[in-house]
Amino acid sequence: MSKLWTYLKTKDFRNHFLGAIGSVLAVILIAYLSLGYYTRHGSGIPVPALKGLTIERARAVLEEQGFNYKIDSVYVQDQPPGTILEQDPDAGTNVKENRTIYLTMVTTQAPNVGLPDIEQSTYREALAVLSNSGIKVGDTTYRSDIARDRILEVRFKGQVIKTGDKLPKGSMVDLVLGDGAGANEVDIPDLMNQDLDAARFAIRGAGLTMGNITYQGSITDSTNLIVVSQYPMKTDSTSKTSIGTRVNLTVTQGKNLEEPKTETPEQQP
Incomplete structure (x- = not known):
C-alpha cells in the first residue's frame, strides 16, 4: 500500500493522469464540433404558413422552397374541400432543406x-x-x-x-x-255477423258511439243476437268517419247452438 501511495505522488503519474483527461476532453470537443458541422446547427429555413391554402397552392409553395411533403385527408363538415386544415411542423419553425412537411387536407369526398x-x-x-x-x-x-x-x-x-x-x-x-288532422277520423269497423256484445266492444274501441238498435224478427234470447246491418257501413268509397259518430245496428236472433237434435225414425230404437 505504501508503494502505491508513493507512485501516486510521482511526476510520471501526474503526467499520465493529466494526459488521459486531456485526451478525453479533446475527443468530446472534436465530436461536438463535428456533429454541429454535420447537422449545420443553427441553420435552416422557416416553414411557410399553409393552413387555409388550397392543396394546389400549398404544393406549389413547398416545391418552390425545396420541401418534401406528405398529405393526409379528413372530412370536416362545413369546411371547404381541398383546403389545408393542419400542418406539421408549424409555420415559422426553422428546418433543414428537403425536410418533409406533413399536411392534413379536408377531403373532397364525404364518407x-x-x-x-x-x-x-x-x-x-x-x-x-x-x-x-x-x-x-x-x-x-x-x-x-x-x-x-x-x-x-x-x-x-x-x-x-x-x-x-x-x-x-x-x-x-x-x-x-x-x-295531426287524422285524429279527427277513424276507420269504420266491419260489424256484420258479429254478436251484439262484440259489436258494442268494437264500436267503443274505434272511438265511435253506440246508436240505435233495431230488432228484426222474433227475439227469444236477448243474449244471442247477431248484427245483420249497420250504419254507417264500410264501403269501397267510404272507409272512415268522424270520431264519436253514432253507429246504428240491426240485429236478429242468433242460432241456438245448444238446441237438441231431432232423431229420425231410422235412429229411434
Whole structure:
C-alpha cells in the first residue's frame, strides 16, 4: 500500500493522469464540433404558413422552397374541400432543406353514413338524431296522420329512403310529418255477423258511439243476437268517419247452438 501511495505522488503519474483527461476532453470537443458541422446547427429555413391554402397552392409553395411533403385527408363538415386544415411542423419553425412537411387536407369526398332509425320519432327528436349523424334537414311537408309532427317519410333527392340506407355525410334530407288532422277520423269497423256484445266492444274501441238498435224478427234470447246491418257501413268509397259518430245496428236472433237434435225414425230404437 505504501508503494502505491508513493507512485501516486510521482511526476510520471501526474503526467499520465493529466494526459488521459486531456485526451478525453479533446475527443468530446472534436465530436461536438463535428456533429454541429454535420447537422449545420443553427441553420435552416422557416416553414411557410399553409393552413387555409388550397392543396394546389400549398404544393406549389413547398416545391418552390425545396420541401418534401406528405398529405393526409379528413372530412370536416362545413369546411371547404381541398383546403389545408393542419400542418406539421408549424409555420415559422426553422428546418433543414428537403425536410418533409406533413399536411392534413379536408377531403373532397364525404364518407357515407347510414340513415338512423327515426321512424315514429317526433320532428324535434329526429332533428337531434340526424344532426349527431352529420345529416342536415331540408324541407318539411305535412300529410294526414293521427300524430302531430311524427316522422312519416324521409326523402333524399326526391326518393324515399329507409333506416340504414347510405348517403354522404353532410347531405340534406326532406321530412314528411304528420299533421295531426287524422285524429279527427277513424276507420269504420266491419260489424256484420258479429254478436251484439262484440259489436258494442268494437264500436267503443274505434272511438265511435253506440246508436240505435233495431230488432228484426222474433227475439227469444236477448243474449244471442247477431248484427245483420249497420250504419254507417264500410264501403269501397267510404272507409272512415268522424270520431264519436253514432253507429246504428240491426240485429236478429242468433242460432241456438245448444238446441237438441231431432232423431229420425231410422235412429229411434
